[in-house]
Amino acid sequence: MAILVTGGCGYVGTRLVEALLSRTDQDVTVIDTAWFGNYLPRHPRLIVRIADVRGLDRSDLSAFETIFHLAGIANDPAAMLNPYASWEVNVLATMRLADRAARDGVEQFIFPSSGAVYGIRSEPRITEDLDLMPISDYNKTKMVAERVILSYDDRMTTTILRPATVCGFSPRMRLDLTVNLLTMQALTNGAMTVWGGNQVRPHIHIDDLIDLYLFARERRLNGIYNAAFENLTVLDTAKLVAAQIPATIDVQPAIDPRSYRLCSDRLLATGFAPKRNVATAVSELAGAYRDGRLTDAPAWHTVNWMKAQNLGQAS
Numbered sequence: 001m002a003i004l005v006t007g008g009c010g011y012v013g014t015r016l017v018e019a020l021l022s023r024t025d026q027d028v029t030v031i032d033t034a035w036f037g038n039y040l041p042r043h044p045r046l047i048v049r050i051a052d053v054r055g056l057d058r059s060d061l062s063a064f065e066t067i068f069h070l071a072g073i074a075n076d077p078a079a080m081l082n083p084y085a086s087w088e089v090n091v092l093a094t095m096r097l098a099d100r101a102a103r104d105g106v107e108q109f110i111f112p113s114s115g116a117v118y119g120i121r122s123e124p125r126i127t128e129d130l131d132l133m134p135i136s137d138y139n140k141t142k143m144v145a146e147r148v149i150l151s152y153d154d155r156m157t158t159t160i161l162r163p164a165t166v167c168g169f170s171p172r173m174r175l176d177l178t179v180n181l182l183t184m185q186a187l188t189n190g191a192m193t194v195w196g197g198n199q200v201r202p203h204i205h206i207d208d209l210i211d212l213y214l215f216a217r218e219r220r221l222n223g224i225y226n227a228a229f230e231n232l233t234v235l236d237t238a239k240l241v242a243a244q245i246p247a248t249i250d251v252q253p254a255i256d257p258r259s260y261r262l263c264s265d266r267l268l269a270t271g272f273a274p275k276r277n278v279a280t281a282v283s284e285l286a287g288a289y290r291d292g293r294l295t296d297a298p299a300w301h302t303v304n305w306m307k308a309q310n311l312g313q314a315s
Contacts (some may be wrong), residue, residue, distance in 0.1 A: 196254025
């Protein structure tokens, strides 16, 4: 049977599709609006449909064994551009897709939520058992989508991952993520701007996240799992970048209060183990920049690109 990846043209989705094609023998279908371009390789086992997930509720999903549902309007500022569209895409479309998947016999539904659903927390160990306290529309949509998906766990394996902030290189880059942003600032300006600096943010390397997706599918992991392996202050993250790329650090008053430390003991107990870290991502990003694979393209800045292209409007 085949695999469906919604959002397969995205930052993580592109790398996931590449991995599925190289590490499995199954056909892969991608559904994506391609708002930020399509950097997927041509492959005889790959079908790419440029489409909106809001129109999938009448699709026949019986050919798919697993759905990786990555499509959505991502991050707080992007969701704020049109909160109605964010709820429509991130929640309503997810509900319809999960319902159709359960009806059509899909075996597993894998969904990336967000570690930020916990909100601003002081606990030293943020585990999956804590109450959720999302503070933004984006993270509220993730919380509600989680609950919708889990309501189908009696009909298919439902896997909810709560990833940390992702870092590392992808053909479809994102330069609005902490490590990627600071690294690009250091490479292009020789200076980084840190807003606040004392906020703790968890991180995960994009290759570890891809490995986790495939691990979750192979093991048929069911339930909710945090996915974070380094909890660092924003200032300490900047210092890690400066250790590899000579750059100054300009600390400004905080504009984003989110601060939380994710604990991934539940995931580690399954046998999954990360192989990379923030320092690895910085080194790889610097190498990609120097050999011309990484540029500071307008489309890599999500909100500015969406504004310029008038994207994310409700239909």
